[in-house]
Every structure is written in C-alpha cells, then in structure tokens.
Amino acid sequence: MRVFLIGFMGAGKTTLGKEIAKKMNLRFLDLDRMIVNDQGRTINQIFEEEGEKGFRKMERKVLEKTLESDNYLLACGGGTPCYKDNMEQMNAKGVSLFLDIPEEELVRRLSRNQASRPLLRNLDRQELIEYIHNKLEKRQECYRKSKIWINPLSTSVDTIIMSLRYS
Ligand code: S3P
Numbered sequence: 595m596r597v598f599l600i601g602f603m604g605a606g607k608t609t610l611g612k613e614i615a616k617k618m619n620l621r622f623l624d625l626d627r628m629i630v631n632d633q634g635r636t637i638n639q640i641f642e643e644e645g646e647k648g649f650r651k652m653e654r655k656v657l658e659k660t661l662e663s664d665n666y667l668l669a670c671g672g673g674t675p676c677y678k679d680n681m682e683q684m685n686a687k688g689v690s691l692f693l694d695i696p697e698e699e700l701v702r703r704l705s706r707n708q709a710s711r712p713l714l715r716n717l718d719r720q721e722l723i724e725y726i727h728n729k730l731e732k733r734q735e736c737y738r739k740s741k742i743w744i745n746p747l748s749t750s751v752d753t754i755i756m757s758l759r760y761s
Contacts, residue, residue, distance in 0.1 A: 595618075595620065595664070596661075596665075596667075596668070596687050597614070597618075597666070598684040598688055598689070599667065599668065599693065601672065601693035602729075603711055604695070605693040606693060606695070611668075614667055614751060617752075620666050621665060621667070623666050625656060637710070637712060638712045640652065653673075653674055657670075657680060661684075661687050676732075685739065691757075692742065692744070693745075694737075694744065695745065695746065699747065701722065713725070742757050
C-alpha cells in the first residue's frame with residue numbers, strides 16, 4: 595500500500611504521518627527529508643541556489659523514484675500536489691489523504707515556525723496571513739483531488755486509518 599499525505603505547510607503531515615505509518619506498519623517517508631539527503635543541502639539552501647523552479651524539479655524526481663517502491667506512507671511537501679501531474683501520479687499509485695486544517699490554525703502554527711520555510715521566512719505577520727490565504731485558495735484545486743479529506747483536529751487517528759483501509 596502507498597499512502598500520500600497532502601496538505602499545506604503546518605498541516606501536521608510529518609507528525610501525523612509518523613503516527614499513522616507506525617500503526618499501519620508502513621514505512622514513513624518524508625519527501626523534503628529525502629530531497630535534503632539526496633542534495634546534501636537544506637531546503638532553504640536549495641531555494642536560494644536553485645529557486646523554487648529548481649526545487650520543484652528535484653521534488654518531482656525524488657517522487658518519481660519513490661513511486662517505484664511500495665509499502666510506505668509519504669509525507670509530501672505543501673506544494674508537491676500542485677506541480678505538473680504529481681497529484682495524478684500519486685492517485686494512480688495509491689491513496690492520497692488531504693489534511694484539511696482551518697486557515698486560522700495554519701496561521702497560528704506557521705507564525706511560530708517560519709524560519710525553516712523559504713516561502714515564509716521573510717514575511718511579517720500581515721504578509722504571512724495574506725500569503726497563507728492566497729496560496730491556500732490557489733492550492734485548494736489540487737488538494738481537493740485527494741481521495742480522502744479529513745480535518746485532523748476533529749478526526750481520530752483510528753478513524754483516519756479505517757478510511758485508508760477501506761478506500
Ligand atoms: C513548500 C512546503 C515545504 C517544502 C518547501 C515548499 C510549499 O514542505 O516542500 O518549503 O510550497 O508549500 P512542508 O509542507 O512539509 O513544510
């Protein structure tokens with residue numbers, strides 16, 4: 595089985611993904627982490643040196659390679675589903691699960707945690723609020739291609755696992 599965790603930065607893909615993977619006996623993979631290991635550079639460095647376009651190409655390459663193996667849960671980056679046909683590729687190979695977190699909660703989480711994220715690190719509070727709002731609106735279209743949508747704030751891990759098993 596292949597599970598793809600989809601959602602905006604701060605949605606909890608890594609934290610929740612680890613828990614779900616453990617309970618489902620799947621390998622936990624983190625796409626950002628795999629890119630960092632592959633490149634020997636941080637995500638911030640890659641954005642600085644190659645731009646977002648360069649990063650997306652690397653992300654796509656690592657995703658394609660990952661699709662060749664099986665039995666894992668992959669925590670994607672927030673922008674992964676919106677580049678080329680990444681979302682269609684994931685849906686063809688496994689189950690995508692969208693962590694649909696309310697916008698105010700994303701603002702709350704991301705304002706505490708901006709520095710490690712190249713797309714957010716230079717924004718002041720008002721810019722951050724606007725960035726999240728606009729980006730989320732643009733990305734909804736790809737996020738909504740996910741097979742399962744849940745709000746993790748009101749759904750238990752066991753219920754999420756049931757939805758994945760019966761998908
Ligand atoms: C990005 C999200 C990040 C990372 C990169 C770009 C985005 O991953 O891939 O900084 O475009 O939303 P997380 O969602 O894991 O923070």
